[in-house]
Amino acid sequence: PRKVIIDCDPGIDDAVALAMALFDPRLEVVAVTAVAGNVSSERATSNVQAIVERLDPPRYPRLGAASPADVAPVVDARHLHGDDGLANLGLQVSKLARQHPSEKLICDEVRAAPGEVSILCLGPLTNVARALSRDPGLSEMIGRLIILGGSVKAVGNVTPCAEFNIYADPASARAVFRSPVTKTLIPLDCTEQVTFTLDLLEQLPPEHSRAGQLLRKLLPYAFRSYRREMGLESIFLHDALAVVAAVHPELFPTVDMAGDVETIGELTAGMTVFDRRSNFRGRGDMEVALEVDIAAATDCIVRSLAEAGRQ
Ligand code: BDR
Numbered sequence: 001p002r003k004v005i006i007d008c009d010p011g012i013d014d015a016v017a018l019a020m021a022l023f024d025p026r027l028e029v030v031a032v033t034a035v036a037g038n039v040s041s042e043r044a045t046s047n048v049q050a051i052v053e054r055l056d057p058p059r060y061p062r063l064g065a066a067s068p069a070d071v072a073p074v075v076d077a078r079h080l081h082g083d084d085g086l087a088n089l090g091l092q093v094s095k096l097a098r099q100h101p102s103e104k105l106i107c108d109e110v111r112a113a114p115g116e117v118s119i120l121c122l123g124p125l126t127n128v129a130r131a132l133s134r135d136p137g138l139s140e141m142i143g144r145l146i147i148l149g150g151s152v153k154a155v156g157n158v159t160p161c162a163e164f165n166i167y168a169d170p171a172s173a174r175a176v177f178r179s180p181v182t183k184t185l186i187p188l189d190c191t192e193q194v195t196f197t198l199d200l201l202e203q204l205p206p207e208h209s210r211a212g213q214l215l216r217k218l219l220p221y222a223f224r225s226y227r228r229e230m231g232l233e234s235i236f237l238h239d240a241l242a243v244v245a246a247v248h249p250e251l252f253p254t255v256d257m258a259g260d261v262e263t264i265g266e267l268t269a270g271m272t273v274f275d276r277r278s279n280f281r282g283r284g285d286m287e288v289a290l291e292v293d294i295a296a297a298t299d300c301i302v303r304s305l306a307e308a309g310r311q
């Protein structure tokens with residue numbers, strides 16, 4: 001199996017991604033690291049532990065704690081995910097484990113198996129940027145970063161042109177985009193093509209399974225908040241697509257592009273910018289997915305959740 005670290009800010013779609021990855025025999029999730037984003041750093045940390053405890057996967061990953069952001073976050077997404085990030089279920093952890101800071105755990109796990117560990121970035125890029133600045137040699141040792149975020153079409157989901165994960169910490173996103181790590185970007189252009197209607201609820205794992213119990217409480221909340229906040233009858237499961245990309249990269253045709261992040265624009269902070277000029281002579285050092293095989297990706301998510309329910 002491929003070794004991965006999942007860096008996330010749970011978040012309902014983060015929880016879905018964890019349920020998929022933790023039971024997938026093709027992946028070995030060596031660590032799950034929390035980052036502030038959808039919710040605060042404290043909440044993200046306890047949510048990661050609560051989800052992993054509820055799912056109780058066959059192989060327990062190490063857990064990393066989110067440190068507070070350097071700059072107070074300007075945004076969260078509690079209107080979509082619930083005040084606690086997880087559908088207001090009030091999930092408690094048995095006892096908050098003593099954990100390493102996420103950025104340290106990232107450094108340790110990557111150094112323990114140089115070149116073999118990829119990182120699925122499902123939240124703001126704060127932890128990855130910190131890990132790279134703490135240990136610059138790390139960039140050569142990370143297998144691949146699969147970054148869920150940004151928007152090539154430049155239509156955002158939190159401001160007119162910025163996507164949430166990038167907008168929440170643009171300085172870190174810029175540092176990561178500019179680092180020499182091998183990167184794949186899964187932007188909104190892909191994730192908003194894969195939509196789920198209410199019949200997803202019937203395809204979830206059964207109530208008696210651990211994954212079923214959790215997902216059957218989380219997902220109805222997402223349908224309600226998407227309807228309330230955006231007037232939509234279907235939902236996106238953005239972060240789940242990053243897990244699909246890790247297992248089935250062939251479902252995401254990519255283009256090599258040079259990408260950067262606007263950090264200070266009055267209207268454009270957090271926007272991802274790609275140089276697509278015909279006379280551009282630089283190097284396109286980021287694989288950017290502009291399309292996704294919608295049917296196959298949908299099927300992959302549903303099957304993967306069903307598999308989580310069989311364990
Ligand atoms: C991203 O924003 C968050 O709310 C989701 O968890 C996802 O990671 C999509 O823009």
Ligand code: CA
Pocket residue numbers: 008009010011013014037038122123239
């Ligand atoms: Ca997320």
